Amino acid sequence: MTMFRLIALAMFACAITAPVHAADAPVVSGQVRFTVLTPRVIRMEYSPRAQFEDAPSLVFATRTAAPETKAQVTHEKGWLVIRTDVLTLRYKEGSGAFTADNLSIASKTTKPAIDWHPGLKETTNLGGTARTLDQVDGDRHASDNSLLDLGDGLLSRDGWHVVDDTGSYVLGNETLPWVHRRTRQDCTDQTFFGYGHDYAAALSDFAQVAGREPLPPRYAFGYWWSRYWNYSDDELRDLVAHFNRYGIPLDVLVIDMDWHRTDGLSWVHPKKDVNGQSMGWTGYTWNRSLFPEPGRLLHWLGEQGLKTTLNLHPASGILPHEDAYKDFMAALKADPAKPLPFEAADANYMAAYFRTVLDPLNALGVTFWWLDWQQWKESKAMPGLSNTWWLNHVFFTHMREEGKRRALIYHRWGGLGNHRYQVGFSGDSIISWASLAFQPRFTATASNVLYGYWSHDLGGHTFRDESDPATRRIDPELYIRWMQFGAWSPIMRTHTTKNPDLTKEPWRFAPAEFDALRDTVLTRYTFLPYAYTMGRKAYDTGISLVRPMYYAWPDNDEAYKASGEYMFGDDLLVSPVTSAGDANGFATHATWLPMGDWFDTNDGSVVKGGRTIQARYRLDEVPVFARAGAIVPTNTDPTVSVSHDGGGRTLRVYPGGNGKAELYEDAGDDEGYRGNAFARTALTSEWSKHALRVHVAPRVGGYPGMPTSRQWSVDVPAVAMPTRVTVDGVTLTRSDETKPGTWRLSGKDLTLHVTLPAHGYDQAQTVEVTWPANAPDVNGLVGQMRDVRAAVAWLKAHWQDVNGVSDEVSLAAQADLLIDYHPDQFAEEVAAFRKRYAALDTSLEQGGVPADMRTTFKAKLGR
Incomplete structure (x- = not known):
């Protein structure tokens, strides 16, 4: 072989295998360009003229690679090959537009393995979300019974997904980034996501390239009151007074469209505006017959700590009857004799709209805006641009700027891409059990497109047949169950149509129903610090507060079938009751529990996972399971709103294993969280056979207005009476009162309450609890005591000769009180209750209680 041939072969071999460069910038090969955005995400462009689009699109907020993203680029026998740590892309150079013959992406390291080419169809996409639940009953449209289309999400059991961004509009670099047509209209623009079943990585990658899921203000995690009703100033003041009177916290007041005038135009007999849209919805001028001095009302609401939002239907534009009309037209230098069509894509129009119409209302006391329906689907000026998408961008970005x-x-x-603009309004769903049953799945599935803050009309909006008087009244059980789901959803907001029979104020219900509704709102506020911490995690990671079960258990088929349950943050599994109860007041409900130990928050037991359990739940019970050992930060006082929060926090430490968590905090209503204006407190717990150690680390970080000290508490549910409790080595005293430096065990729920001494944030605190070696097993005891209390209460209401029944039955019903009265005899009282519990049926029979009543009594016990 000649020297020339040897040199040529060596050069050829080098061209086949040697890296050309690390792909930390776009790789261009003739008419194609590939950009490795993350190890799992590759942008793929084809342009006949080799001219590519660099501006961010409506979906993809960035076009550059994530930090430290590298890939090796080689040219092998006419093929361009790009290798990341996860994917290998091959493109036949000079072969033109993408086809199955010239482009492929593969991975052997993912599970399942990936072998993709153009034209390959996804078979198991896990869905995204829908524009609205208007007139949807369950998962079907009421009009034709067709299934609601949730579209494609980013996640698929296939392990890959392609977002086709071809032809989409792009954003400019203005202060308020504005929409523009692409300069390269003939360019194919697709982004490939390859992740296997690492769904968390896929969502994190999407957040990097499409923008993060913003953290709503802290008040948004509180309770919202909304009703389609022509409230007056006086009525709203009475409404707020009632919430205060009944001890129900409230943070957001929503005022529907009747705040403004429509000048006699009606949606029943609509007229048309200059856009051809029906009038009777749009308005910006206060209805002074309802709100004589709107500024004074808004100021008063602010003094109560409430945030106020007003409803907008912007499609009809600014018309001559509006107070702001002259200023608006003058700002545009337009002829006031010729009203202008509404056009959200017109930058000048929208600038004048904000400056002369909406900003003055904000200055009056409006906190944020409710963008409702009515605008046509697409922009008139820019066909293909979704009016809904664009209005969301403009309103949110204006407020941020x-x-x-x-x-x-x-x-x-x-x-x-609309995940960058929270919160979602899901619209006018039909009032039915089917609608309630669908909403957990709908809410969790939306996290597959990072849309993590759906707000539903809790209780439903309207009946399927409003003309039937028999169906026009609210079902208290359905409403309570819907509210319970709302307490464990991203946003808790009640709403209803303008129907005088649909009154959802809690104080309008029977006492037991009122108690259930109030307790549900208090549950929301109890767990608000945890929800807010998980909201921050959504911003950081792309994993929403409410997420499907298959995120954490992607290789278990049951996780995909369990669509009626979801994880609420990292540590709480919620399985809302979505069907009516039986004659005894129990709803039978099944929950799939993944492998591991789970704490049942209803009966106080640690249960084994890896199975589906079926249980019965009373009207005031919600199937919520905590990971065994989880630490959940909660509000010490859930009866106050976010604006009146005193800052006390209670760490709920669940039995069954060691735990690790954090509490996230910031100023609550500024944009500083996007930088470094926030604080985190690390939390850990360690269980041994007869002891627990809880450690609160010093706070890290800071934000404006941050307090310097805090009153911490620790709650440990469903445990026996301890022998010793210490904080930082100092022994605390047992006390019936809740005061710093004391502890007590509540007999009703066997929760150990430890109130720590007030402490500075810059120092750690450690709580240590010791139990006797012979402490009784209390697993499930909370549920048994609760069942006996309920069953005996029923018996007293239905059996006249209760005095003839053994005293042991009455004492069994008061086991919690006996524990409170005799804490030093805890083991003896537990043993006595178990003996009485086992003998209940015999005691009733000996007391002459008829067999049929004994059967009902057993049913009330859940037996």
């Missing part, structure tokens, strides 16, 4: 408070809008879903 104003910088006075944290950006928030309340609106319809506009499509992929």
Whole structure:
């Protein structure tokens, strides 16, 4: 072989295998360009003229690689090959537009393995979300019984997904980024996501390239009151007074469209505006017959700590009857004799709209806006641009640029990329058990497109047949169950149509129903610090507060079938009751528990997972299971709103294993959280056979207005009476009162309450609890005591000769009180209760209680 041939072969071999460069910038080969955005995400462009689009699109907020993303690029026998740590892309150079013959992406390291080419169809996409639940009953449209289409999400059991961004509009670099047509209209633009079953990584990658899921203001995690009703100033003041009177916290007041005038135009007999849209919805001028001095009302609401949002239907534009009309037209230098059509894509129009119409209302006291329905589907000026998507962007970005408070809008879903603008308004769902049963799945599945803050009309909006008087009244059981789901959903907001029979104020219900509704709102506020911490995690990671079970258990088929349950943050599994109860007041409900130990928050037991359990739940019970050992930060006082929060926090430490968590905090209503204006407190717990150690680390970070000290408490549910409790080595005293430096065990729920001494944030605190070696097993005891109390209460209401029944039955029903009275005899009282519990049926029979009543009594016990 000649020297020339040897040299040539060596050079050829080098061209086959040697890296050309690390792909930390786009790789261009003729008419194609590939950009490795993360090890799992590759942008793929083809342009006949080799001219590519660099501006961010409506979906993809960035076009550059994530930090430290590297890939090796080689040219092998006419093929361009790009290798990341996860994917290998091959493209036949010079072969033109992408086809199955010239482009492939593969991975052997993912599970399942990936072998993709153009034209390959996904078979198991896990869904995204829908624009609205208007007139949806369950998962079907009421009009034709067709299934609601949730579209494609980013996740698929196939292990890959392609987002086709071809032809989409792009954003400019203006202060308020504006929409523009692509300069390269003929360019194919697709982004490949390859992740196997690492769904968390896929969502994190999407957050990197499409923008993060913003953290709503802290008040948004509280309770919202909304009703389609022509409230007056006086009625709203009475409403707020009632919430205060009944000890029900409230943070957001929603005022529907009757706040403004429509000048006699009706949606029943609508007229048309200059856009051809029906009038009777749009308005910006206060209805002074209802609100004589709107500024004074808004100021008063602010003094109560409430945030106020007003409803908007913007499609009809600004018309001559509006107070702001002259200023608006003058700002545009337009002829006031010729009203202008509404056009959200017109930058000048929208600038004048904010400056002369909406900003003055904000200055009056409106906190944020509810963007409701009515605008046509697409922009007139820019066909193909979704009006919903674009309005969401403009409103949210305007509020963020104003910088006075944290950006928030309340609106319809506009499509992929709209996750950057929370909170979603799901619309007018039909009142039915089917609708309630569908909403947990709908809410969790939306996290597959990072849309993590759906807000539903809790209790449903309207009946399927409003003309039938028999169906026009609210079912208290259905409403309570819907509210319970709402307490464990991203946003808790009640709403209803303008129907005088649909009154959802808690104080309008029977006492037991009122108690269940109030307790549900208090549950929301109890767990608000945990929910807010998980909201921050959503911003950091792309994993929403409410997420499907298959995120954490992707290789278990049961996780995909369990669509009626979800994880609420990292540590709480919620399985809302979505069907009516039986004659004894129990609803039978099944929950799939993944492998591991789980703490049943209803009966106080640690149960084994890896199976589906079926249990019965009373009206005031919600199937919520905590990971064994989980630490959940909660509010010490859940009866106050976010604006009146005193800052006390209670760490709920669940039995069954060691735990690790954190509490996240910030100023609550500014944009500083996007930088470094926030604080985190690390939390750990360690269980041994007869002891527990809880450690609160010093706070890290800071934010404006941050307090310097805090009153911490620790709650440990369903445990026996301890022998010793210490904080930082100092022994605390047992006390019936809740005061710093004391502890007590509540007989009703066997919860150990430890109130720590007030402490500075810059120092750690450690709580240690010791139990006797012979402490009784209390697993499930909380549920048994609760069942006996309920059953005996029923017996007293239905059996006249209760005095003839053994005293042991009455004492069994008061086991919790006996524990409170005799804490030093805890083991003896537990043993006595178990003996009485086992003998209940015999005691009733000996007391002459008829067989049929004994059967009902057993049913009340859940037996």
